[in-house]
Amino acid sequence: MDLNTMWFLLLGILIAVYAVLDGFDLGVGVISLFSRREDHRKTCADTIAPVWDGNEVWLITGGAMLLAAFPPVYATVFSGFYLAFLLLLPALIVRAVSIEYRNVVDSPRWRRAWDWGFGIGSLVPSVLFGVAVGNILRGLPIDAAGDFRGTFLGLLNPYALLLGLLSLSMFVTHGAIYLGMKATGGLQARATAAAARAWVAWVVLYLGATAATAMAAPSLLADGLRRPVSWAFAALLVASLALVRVWIGSGAWGRAFAASSTAIVSVTSLAGAALYPRLAPSSLDPAWSLDIFRHSSSPRTMLTMLVIVAIGLPFVIGYTIWVYRVFRGRVREGGGY
Amino acid sequence: MDDPVLLSRIQFAMTIGFHFLFPPITIGLAWLLVGIEYMAWRRKDPVFERMGRFFGKLFGLTFAVGVATGIVMEFQFGSNWAAYSRFVGDVFGAPLAAEAIFGFFLESAFLGVYLLGRGRVSRGVHWVSILMVAIGATLSAFWILVANSWMQTPAGHVFANGRAELASLYEAVFNPSTLPRFFHTLSATLVTGSFFLGGVAAFMLIRGRAVDVASRALLIAVAAGALSSVLTAYPTGHEHARQVARTQPEKFAAIEGVYATGAGAPLILFALPRSDPPRLKARVEIPKLLSLLTFGDLNAEVPGIDRFPPEDLPPLWLPFVSFHNMVLIGMWLSAVAFLGLFLHWRGRLSTYRPYWWLFLVSSPLPLAASQFGWVAAEVGRQPWIVYKVMRTSDAVSPTLTAGDVWVSMISLGLVYLVLLAVYLGVLWRKASQGPDPLPPSNPAPAANPAPAEVQ
Numbered sequence: 208m209d210l211n212t213m214w215f216l217l218l219g220i221l222i223a224v225y226a227v228l229d230g231f232d233l234g235v236g237v238i239s240l241f242s243r244r245e246d247h248r249k250t251c252a253d254t255i256a257p258v259w260d261g262n263e264v265w266l267i268t269g270g271a272m273l274l275a276a277f278p279p280v281y282a283t284v285f286s287g288f289y290l291a292f293l294l295l296l297p298a299l300i301v302r303a304v305s306i307e308y309r310n311v312v313d314s315p316r317w318r319r320a321w322d323w324g325f326g327i328g329s330l331v332p333s334v335l336f337g338v339a340v341g342n343i344l345r346g347l348p349i350d351a352a353g354d355f356r357g358t359f360l361g362l363l364n365p366y367a368l369l370l371g372l373l374s375l376s377m378f379v380t381h382g383a384i385y386l387g388m389k390a391t392g393g394l395q396a397r398a399t400a401a402a403a404r405a406w407v408a409w410v411v412l413y414l415g416a417t418a419a420t421a422m423a424a425p426s427l428l429a430d431g432l433r434r435p436v437s438w439a440f441a442a443l444l445v446a447s448l449a450l451v452r453v454w455i456g457s458g459a460w461g462r463a464f465a466a467s468s469t470a471i472v473s474v475t476s477l478a479g480a481a482l483y484p485r486l487a488p489s490s491l492d493p494a495w496s497l498d499i500f501r502h503s504s505s506p507r508t509m510l511t512m513l514v515i516v517a518i519g520l521p522f523v524i525g526y527t528i529w530v531y532r533v534f535r536g537r538v539r540e541g542g543g544y
Numbered sequence: 545m546d547d548p549v550l551l552s553r554i555q556f557a558m559t560i561g562f563h564f565l566f567p568p569i570t571i572g573l574a575w576l577l578v579g580i581e582y583m584a585w586r587r588k589d590p591v592f593e594r595m596g597r598f599f600g601k602l603f604g605l606t607f608a609v610g611v612a613t614g615i616v617m618e619f620q621f622g623s624n625w626a627a628y629s630r631f632v633g634d635v636f637g638a639p640l641a642a643e644a645i646f647g648f649f650l651e652s653a654f655l656g657v658y659l660l661g662r663g664r665v666s667r668g669v670h671w672v673s674i675l676m677v678a679i680g681a682t683l684s685a686f687w688i689l690v691a692n693s694w695m696q697t698p699a700g701h702v703f704a705n706g707r708a709e710l711a712s713l714y715e716a717v718f719n720p721s722t723l724p725r726f727f728h729t730l731s732a733t734l735v736t737g738s739f740f741l742g743g744v745a746a747f748m749l750i751r752g753r754a755v756d757v758a759s760r761a762l763l764i765a766v767a768a769g770a771l772s773s774v775l776t777a778y779p780t781g782h783e784h785a786r787q788v789a790r791t792q793p794e795k796f797a798a799i800e801g802v803y804a805t806g807a808g809a810p811l812i813l814f815a816l817p818r819s820d821p822p823r824l825k826a827r828v829e830i831p832k833l834l835s836l837l838t839f840g841d842l843n844a845e846v847p848g849i850d851r852f853p854p855e856d857l858p859p860l861w862l863p864f865v866s867f868h869n870m871v872l873i874g875m876w877l878s879a880v881a882f883l884g885l886f887l888h889w890r891g892r893l894s895t896y897r898p899y900w901w902l903f904l905v906s907s908p909l910p911l912a913a914s915q916f917g918w919v920a921a922e923v924g925r926q927p928w929i930v931y932k933v934m935r936t937s938d939a940v941s942p943t944l945t946a947g948d949v950w951v952s953m954i955s956l957g958l959v960y961l962v963l964l965a966v967y968l969g970v971l972w973r974k975a976s977q978g979p980d981p982l983p984p985s986n987p988a989p990a991a992n993p994a995p996a997e998v999q
Contacts, residue, residue, distance in 0.1 A: 257656030260611060264652050268644035270618045275641040278633020278707075285622025285629075286941035289948050292619055297959050300612040304963060307608035311970050353630075354943050504634045505709040512638055519645035523653075526676075530653050533664050 210509040211499040214276040215483060217516065221272060223475040225265035226336065226374075227381075227468045232259040234382020236302065236329020237375070238401055239322065245315070247394045248322045250538055252306055254389040257534045259306060261527060263299070275512050279353055279502040280486045287347060287355025288339065291362055295335050302328025330375070337374030340478055341367030345423045346490030353497060366423040373416050376408040377474065380451070381467045388460035389538050402455045402463075410448060413474070424481075427488065431481030440480065444473035549940045551949035552624040557922070558953065559616050561915055562960045566610030568914050571685055571730070572737020573603050574678035576768060581674050585667045590982055595757050597662075598979035599741060600674075602971065604659045606740075609967050611652070616956065624949070626941035631934055634709045635701045635716055639691040647684030651677050685733070686726055693722040695930045696921070697791045708933060724787045725921075728780040732917070734772035735877060736910035741765040742884075743907020744975045746900040753978030759894035762903065766884030766893065773878040781874070782837070788924075789838045792931060793847045795924035798858045799867035800834055801827075802848040809834040809846035814868070817861045822849060856927065863924040870916035873909050880906045 232255040239251035255262075274281040285292070305324035312318075345366050348357040383402035387395055420428050431437045447469040454463035482488070486502065489495035503509060545551060577599060584592035618640070621629050629636070654676035662670060694700075700715030701708045710716060742765025748758035789796040796802070801812040801824050811833035815824035835844040849857055880902060887893040929936040 257660045260652040260655065261649065263611075263615075264644060264648045267615065267618050267648060268641070270622075271637065271640040271644045274621065274629060274633050275637030278637060279630050281622045281633060281637075282626035282629040282941070285619055286624070286626035286943055289623050289941075289944065290951065292623055293952050293955055296616050296619065297955065299615050300959055300963070303612035303615075304608055304966065307604060308966065308970060311605065312973065352942070354626075356943070504637065505704070508634045508638060508710045511710065511713050512641055515638070515642050515645060519642075519649075523645065523649040526653050527649070530657055533657055533661055 210506055210513070211503050212484070213513065214272075214503065214509055215479075215486075215499045217513075218269065218272055218276065219475065219479040221265060221269040222479075223472045225262070225269055226377075226471050226475055228262035228265055229259070229332075230378045230471055231255075231381045231385040231464075232262055233329045233333045234378035234380070235386055236325050236382070237333055237379050238382055238386065238398070240326025240330060241401075242394075242397070244393070245318065245322075247397065248325075249310070249318070250390055250394050251386065252309055252322075252325055254386060254538050256306060258530060260303070261530065263303075272512070272516075275504060276509055277486055277497075277499065277503050280497045283349060283353050283355055283497060284343075284347075284487055287349075287357065288362065290359035291335065291338070294331055298328045298331035298335075300328075302332075333375045333378045334368075334371040336378075337370035337372065338362065338367045340374070341370030343487055344370070344420065344427055344478060344481065346427075346488040346496075348491050349487060349489035349495050349497065350491060351495055353495070353502075356491070366419050369412070369416055369419055373409070373412040373474075376405050376412050377467075377471055380405040380409050381464075381471060384451070384455065384460060384463045384467050387455070387458070388464055391537050391539060399455065399458070403452075406448075406452055406455065409470075413444075413448075420481075424488075426493075427481045430483075431477065434480050434483075437477055437480045440473045440476045444470055444477065447473060546946040548624075548944045548946050548949055549937050551946055551953065552940050552944065553936065555624065555949055555953045555956070556620060557919075558960075559613070559620065559956060561918070562964075563610065563613040563617060564914060564918065565911055566606050566613065567681070567685070568733040568736035568911065569740045570603060570607045570610055570737075571678075571681045571733035572735065572772075573599065573606070573740055574674065574681050574737070575734065576737050576741055576764065577603060577674050578671075578678050580764070581671050585671050591756050591760055594754065594979040594982060595761055597982075598754075598757065598974075599744070599761070600659065602740075602744065602974060604655070605967070605970055605974070607655060609963055612963070613960070622941075623952075624941055624944060625929075625939050626943070628929055628934065628939035630707065631939070632701075632708045632930055634707060635694065635698075636691055638710065638713065639687045639694070639717065643684050643687035643691070647680050647687060649680075651680030651684065654680065682730065685729060689726045689729060690717050690719075690722050692921075693725050694719050696725075696925055697721040697787075698930050698933050701933075708930075720791045721784075721787055724780065724784040728776060728784045731772050731775040731780050732910065732914055735769060735776055735874075736914065738765045738769035738772060738881075739877065739903075739907045739910045742769060742903050744971075746904040746907070747975045748978050749894070749900045750897070750904065751976060751978075753976070755894070757979055762884070762900075763888060763893060765903075766881055766888065769877065769881035770885050773874060773881055777874055777878070786838055789846070792925070794849070794852050794857055795863065795921075796838075797847060797849045797851070798860050798863040798924050799920050800846075801864050802834070802846050803850065805845065805848040805851045807835070807845045808832040808843045809838075809848075811837065812868075815864075817864045819860065822860055858924050858926040863920045866916040866923070867920035870913045870920060873913040873916070877906060877909060877913070 235251050235255050239248045242248050301324040305321040305328060309318055309321040342362050347355055350356050380402055383398045383405055386398035387402060390398055447466045450466040451463055451470060454466060484500060485496045485498045487497040577596060580592055581596045583589055584596045654673040657665060658673040658677055661673065694716055697720040699719035700710065700712040702711045742762050745758040745761035745765060748754055749762065801815055801817065802809055803822055803824065810829035810831045812824065813828045813830065815827035818825055832842045835846055836842050838846060884893060884899065887896055887899055925931055927935055929939040
């Protein structure tokens with residue numbers, strides 16, 4: 208396998224792991240937004256308190272790796288999404304502070320304010336994740352010089368918003384399952400109901416998104432369907448989504464979580480399989496698309512970075528698993544870890 | 545103002561300046577906590593135990609704002625500086641990626657265990673957690689300084705395919721300014737952490753809160769502050785200045801106020817820089833000292849700004865004033881710390897109230913010195929974004945409009961103002977409350993049930 212493809216895969220893995228890990232803690236945040244009970248909102252934040260920060264690092268790492276491996280793509284996409292980042296960044300900032308500052312001052316108004324920050328700060332990135340992917344799949348107005356020639360409002364097109372709702376439903380399902388695993392009593396019961404409803408939304412939105420992709424990005428979809436790996440991931444998606452529903456119903460939360468993680472990885476992989484070898488298709492002219500061969504770093508940089516990742520990532524995976532083991536088990540209502 | 549380049553520079557200065565209020569505190573404080581928690585663990589000393597728990601909480605609150613504001617930085621290279629990212633991303637991306645892999649993951653994973661894992665892991669593992677946080681934070685500092693130092697003194701690259709490409713990772717990482725700047729910055733974070741620790745302790749002493757914890761914390765702060773403030777000046781600051789003289793003579797001339805090339809250059813202690821023509825008013829100087837300090841020879845020639853073409857010169861006023869203010873604050877902090885050591889020697893550190901006030905008032909000054917130092921470093925690098933490789937004016941995103949930057953600058957600025965108010969308010973409140981009393985002996989299993997019991 209060539210270096211460029213390995214980097215495409217590595218970036219895909221980073222994004223998929225990000226979606227699985229931050230996916231559940233964003234989802235928990237969205238669920239807390241709809242909870243009327245303060246103790247439930249507190250427990251929601253408590254379940255993710257020790258791990259959310261590490262989860263978000265996968266996003267930061269993805270950004271840095273994109274810059275290192277495909278600098279022109281990083282430059283075009285990040286400057287093109289300029290105003291969209293002004294929705295994302297304040298949301299992420301407020302969310303980070305909300306989780307850590309919520310319990311510092313013993314006042315209902317203080318906690319209420321940060322609960323809003325946590326909830327909305329989770330809702331916005333959950334939607335924007337899909338919006339970003341949707342715009343990439345649909346193609347960005349990239350000109351011959353590789354510059355983004357669209358507008359902010361153009362990014363909020365119906366197709367991208369549909370994918371935004373899809374990612375929201377994925378993360379809410381995933382987050383509800385996580386709560387099912389970590390919470391007790393009334394909150395767990397609420398999580399069960401939320402998971403079941405969000406699962407329906409996920410299935411419906413996924414079917415809708417696939418149909419919309421056939422209209423918004425037909426050639427991309429056709430490319431994806433030509434690859435056997437797509438069919439493997441599609442089969443995996445169908446199986447894991449079905450199992451998610453079964454295990455939510457039987458309260459087998461650990462299994463349901465594994466299944467929803469698999470489903471999220473499958474959805475991400477399907478998008479990746481359709482894109483390959485492009486990273487940012489141009490809607491103006493296919494020849495102006497940014498791809499992994501013409502818009503990569505030098506082979507030396509890609510190889511050097513691969514070595515760095517090969518040294519660093521095993522440690523990251525090792526101690527991340529250890530941290531999750533340290534905090535395994537349920538969080539008692541109102542009790543925290 | 546409708547120049548996207550200038551506006552993007554201001555925005556970058558604002559976002560990085562605000563962000564860098566927090567990491568210097570947490571990097572320095574992390575290492576102090578490594579010591580404090582070690583004593584609490586090995587000596588089973590309740591004073592250290594309460595100190596660790598209390599400052600651990602303040603550490604977490606500070607770290608959160610640092611993380612939150614740090615996210616913005618990772619995006620800005622692409623959003624505002626797309627041309628820069630395209631031209632140097634092949635080299636510049638590597639240290640950023642290494643920072644994430646080696647630094648961010650480590651600190652964030654172990655921070656959760658340190659802050660919330662008490663009672664879930666053994667005391668030893670809990671101590672290792674804060675040690676890992678400190679190591680992770682230091683590695684982050686190293687890699688981001690590698691990235692910035694490469695912009696100051698680029699090395700290990702070749703020009704190919706219309707861009708800068710990595711030729712030698714080793715040379716790019718250990719470019720001429722990396723190590724001097726890393727050690728200087730690291731010791732400055734210890735000064736900042738020490739004055740944070742001591743400032744809160746002084747506040748608690750003034751308020752009469754947890755006097756046993758506060759007076760010991762103040763002593764630790766005074767000792768660590770004295771040591772680190774000296775190290776920040778010598779050898780690290782001194783070596784960094786000598787390196788700038790060798791590798792970026794324009795910047796050196798600007799920060800030291802050398803306007804005319806000559807042998808036996810004086811060290812300017814104070815002056816008011818004026819432009820048109822560039823000159824220094826009201827100067828106070830020590831003859832020949834700059835030549836001696838820089839090149840070890842009283843009569844060595846120091847290149848002045850008259851030596852360089854005007855289009856390659858940085859602004860003169862800001863780097864000079866920032867650099868001199870940094871040095872002035874550094875000397876003040878050293879004096880405050882050594883006064884504390886003297887008072888301790890006379891047995892009066894924990895009784896002499898005016899000193900507590902002096903320390904409290906001085907406690908934010910290391911942050912001011914850091915900001916001044918960075919202004920001198922970054923404005924002094926102008927007009928280059930990468931010294932002698934790429935001009936700042938060529939680096940901005942081609943699609944960026946002034947309106948975009950105004951919108952982002954105002955909205956981020958407002959968010960940052962709120963954050964600052966919240967942070968200071970919470971800090972005030974926590975310091976007023978002081979440390980909690982220790983839970984009854986061996987509280988861990990009762991307060992934090994082990995996993996097996998909860999399931």
